[in-house]
Amino acid sequence: MASELSGLLRTVRLNAGCSQLELALRLDVSQRHVNFIERDRARPSRALLLAWLREMGGGTSLANAALLNAGYAPLRPSPRLPASPTRCDEVALRTIALHYPNPGHVFNADWHIVQANPAGRWLCDVVMPGVWAGERLDMLAALADPRGWLSCARSPKRIAAALLGQLRAEQWVRPGLRPRVDALEAVLVARYGCLVPPAQRDAMATSFDVTLDTRLGALSFCAVQTVCGLPHDASGARLRAELWYPTDMRTASLMRQQAERADQTA
Incomplete structure (x- = not known):
């Protein structure tokens, strides 16, 4: 190998x-x-x-x-994940709050969601009820779970292939991901067959379009991952914000209505 x-x-x-x-x-x-x-x-x-x-x-x-x-020194320091959030990590956490009423969550280098805004948690509960039960969510486990959000996504094979391509690229920087990515790939291949990332998609791309068929109807988003900080300082150990942007008026309206209902009952 x-x-x-x-x-x-x-x-x-x-x-x-x-x-x-x-x-x-x-x-x-x-x-x-x-x-x-x-x-x-x-x-x-x-x-x-x-x-x-x-x-x-x-x-x-x-x-x-x-x-x-290869055993050589990197071009710049490669810090480990800090025990407490850095200022850039705090910006990521604040970003998802400002992104409300649209869904947003923050995840770490091991692909565990550490915080979500109310819309992000609500969307997870709608598309995969019962999967997110604790304080954190293992995103790879949610992809592998037959009840996970891929179960209600249109073109799940395309999305699975794209995310798997990104994860394979990330494991080059964070080798500890490899066993979990191997296990995820085995589950997804058994479910969808051979997974080949779209030819036009860069493995470094950190956004994807998704339409979810839910009990509330179809919800369409563009999900974008961001890392705060200057480009040359960006580190794989930093927290990332994943912001979900509605891509049609119906989805945008539903997210606003959900936020208004939540505010009224708070």
């Missing part, structure tokens, strides 16, 4: 539509050396790693993932 490093480098090359020969010419190395690196038979130097990712359009996060997996 390929290592995280060889898998990352091969995936980045394939996503760029570049052959081994073309990459070898651009890096001024032999195609045999490129092939050996992708097959875990050779270890690239730090300079070659950075050149590889630069030629293939990889950003800082991918560069650091590759460097750490």
